Amino acid sequence: MxxxxxxxxxxxxxxxxxxxxxxxxxxxxxxxxxxxxxxxxxxxxxxxxxxxxxxxxxxxxxxxxxxxxxxxxxxxxxxxxxxxxxxxxxxxxxxxxxxxxxxxxxxxxxxxxAHGMVDFETYHRRINAMNFALSHDDGIAVNYDDADVILVAVSRAGKTPTCIYLALHYGVRAANYPLTDEDLEGENLPPRLRNYRRKLFGLTIDPDRLHQIRQERRPNSRYANLETCRREVTVAERLFQKERIPTLSTTHTSIEEISSKVLATLGLQRGMY
The missing domain is CATH 3.40.50 (Rossmann fold)
Known part of the structure; x- marks a missing residue:
């Protein structure tokens, strides 16, 4: 009990x-x-x-x-x-x-x-990073020249909350790119990401968990279908492996842990503000 x-x-x-x-x-x-x-x-x-x-x-x-x-x-x-x-x-x-x-x-x-605005420069960097994350969410903007990191994953794998956390806590300019059906069909790195290979970090997720999340968003849709989830995750993981993109599963990993792993892997470790 x-x-x-x-x-x-x-x-x-x-x-x-x-x-x-x-x-x-x-x-x-x-x-x-x-x-x-x-x-x-x-x-x-x-x-x-x-x-x-x-x-x-x-x-x-x-x-x-x-x-x-x-x-x-x-x-x-x-x-x-x-x-x-x-x-x-x-x-x-x-x-x-x-x-x-x-x-x-x-x-x-x-x-x-502990949370006062004691350092205006730090505060300003965090606000700018947040604006960057919002404007580069889910492929809204695709000019990643100023990005510190670009999270790549299928839809609903945890990209957006991780980007926001990185911005708020570390002042990191984090963008995210959702892998579309077209991207997954080719099984190659999307053309718009090729110039930013060193900034890429892949997120993956257990298909069953992805199915649950998508069901809450769009019940009984093709988007949420378990087979769709399995196919997308399998192809995405194969793409990450082929392109040698560092990858982490978000299935049982907190946003804090994901962020720390991203920072450490890409050499972006900064003090927490």
Whole structure:
């Protein structure tokens, strides 16, 4: 029987950091049904008290101790949250004291510092990268001279979300190219991609999973037919192998993992912003 555990990602900012770290931790455990909720911008005692009541109520509802992954920098807020009786996991606590000792400097507990626009150049690069990803999505624009990477795959294999993640988190100009029926018939690299071979990265996916995804989008269509999915994936993988394009299956791989593999393979590793 699966055990239900309520989990709250609590932050004085967006909560993205707490949720990312918390999700990575929870995936290490099986046999549980984690019901998650992100509580963002908990930046004053009143909001913290409301969050505390909400967390406590979840514990009473499921008759189990809630888990809180907390990235609030104001310790007085953490104290209020702890009144909920939840297991409190402070994202920063294990690292602050060693860093303070190493740097011989106390931390500046400033709310929102982790996601603030502290570097305009970095912020500007991320925005430009996002605009690039959107304008070069699914072959909308095919001038890839300024692209850092071009993801190539059949439709619904995970190209778009990966491009957006690369843009938002790394400032990488990521374009994506969908392999059409015409491309797959030739089993050769599409002409418009030939000048960009070094920028290409192929994504593949299990045909059964692709069938499920396409069924949700266009039920009972030729596009979603299982045999169509099998044929497209087989031909695409053969094309990637023939053209020696680095490839990764997205079937059981998170966007974070896909992005890291793309960056490392193509030598585009950059600091996360």
């Amino acid at each position: 699966t055990t239900v555990r309520p989990v709250f990602y609590v932050s004085d900012g967006t909560g993205i950091t707490a949720e990312t770290i918390g999700h990575s931790l929870l995936t290490q455990f099986t046999g549980f049904s984690f019901i998650t909720d992100r509580l963002s911008f908990i930046d004053d005692p009143e909001k913290a008290a409301e969050a505390c009541d909400r967390i406590r109520a979840a514990g009473e509802r499921y008759n189990v101790r809630p888990i809180v992954v907390n990235s609030c920098v104001d310790q007085s807020l953490s104290v209020i949250l702890a009144d909920s009786g939840a297991l409190m996991l402070d994202v920063f606590a294990p690292f602050i004291e060693p860093l303070e000792r190493e740097l011989s400097s106390p931390r500046l507990a400033k709310v929102g510092q």
